[in-house]
Amino acid sequence: MSDLAGDLALARRAALAGAEVGLRYFAALAELPRELKADGSVVTEADRAVEAAVRAVLGGARPDDAILGEEGGLTGTGGRRWIIDPIDGTAMFVAGDDRWLVLVALEEDGEVVAGVAVVPAQGTVWWAARGAGAYQSGIGDDEGRRLRVDPTGADTPHGATVGVIPDDYVHRPDRAMLEPLTAVARTAPWPVHAALLVADGRLDLAVQTRGQIWDFAATSLIVREAGGRYSGLDGRQAPDAGPSLFSRSAALHGATLKLLDGS
Incomplete structure (x- = not known):
């Protein structure tokens, strides 16, 4: 041990x-x-x-x-x-x-x-x-x-606050991937890494459009231990390469994955 x-x-x-x-x-x-x-x-x-x-x-x-x-x-x-x-x-x-x-x-x-x-x-x-x-x-x-996620927010991405990483330039395919979410959620600035703001109760969602395991390993645990949820957009639970989603609740996480999947 x-x-x-x-x-x-x-x-x-x-x-x-x-x-x-x-x-x-x-x-x-x-x-x-x-x-x-x-x-x-x-x-x-x-x-x-x-x-x-x-x-x-x-x-x-x-x-x-x-x-x-x-x-x-x-x-x-x-x-x-x-x-x-x-x-x-x-x-x-x-x-x-x-x-x-x-x-x-x-x-x-x-x-x-x-x-x-x-x-x-x-x-x-x-x-x-x-x-x-x-x-x-x-x-x-x-x-x-x-740190604790916000326990009071709605469990739907409609009207949720989301931080998108990066915030300066998102590649065209990534913009298209996120369009179902950004059309209904409010994109918010993030003065510190957006996943950390989910853990701190200041954002409902954070999406990181690209990354490798080292981009997500620490932040995924911090969000989970604050009461939130983490996964890849493909539903994988362990941090790994590819776009990832951080959410304040399991229900919001599931609803956001469904929205992004088009289901």
């Missing part, structure tokens, strides 16, 4: 170490070269440096665990796997937008059991452990505020 509290504390320590590195690069953006990956997304030296810092903390404390990172791929084997997105929102990062995150999660035997999301430039930390709830605090604060 693992020590889940210890694993969560380690995830926080690793994510905060990465955040510290990321902030140094964020403070000197004008000097930061940018590259394009094969898929057209932006990557920088900062992404690699943040992941290296996170890996150093995790590997030093749990040398037998596997680690999967967006930049470094998979290292190690076994039933325990740490999942890292060193800079979630690199395009925002290089644009000077303060909403970028450092995401760290722990998966045991295929289930995410701990997750941390740090928003370094806003000075906040969001975290959850399986069965222990979800919380948010300022960086450096010892105590967290319990």
Whole structure:
């Protein structure tokens, strides 16, 4: 049996170490070269440096665990796997937008059991452990505020508030995919990652149109532990590649999936 509290504390320590590195690069953006990956997304030296810092903390404390990172791929084997997105929102990062995150999660035997999301430039930390709830605090604060989804909203997407990620440019096929929802729901701005706002009761829904497992591992657990629901738009329950939906309730989640499926 693992020590889940210890694993969560380690995830926080690793994510905060990465955040510290990321902030140094964020403070000197004008000097930061940018590259394009094969898929057209932006990557920088900062992404690699943040992941290296996170890996150093995790590997030093749990040398037998596997680690999967967006930049470094998979290292190690076994039933325990740490999942890292060193800079979630690199395009925002290089644009000077303060909403970028450092995401760290722990998966045991295929289930995410701990997750941390740090928003370094806003000075906040969001975290959850399986069965222990979800919380948010300022960086450096010892105590967290319990997160809970809004229990009062309707269980239909009609009139619901939805945050769409990304909010700056949505590819034409993704706009078409979301049109049944955006036609009946109210699209709302998100000053911090929209899934976290679902967990905090400030949004009913969040849709992330594209992503990989490292984009969803931490945020999916935080939303679930706050009382909400997460799945891929295809209904898969585990975080993985593809568009994903976060909702304040099971009924709203099901109704939104049906609407998007055209049924």
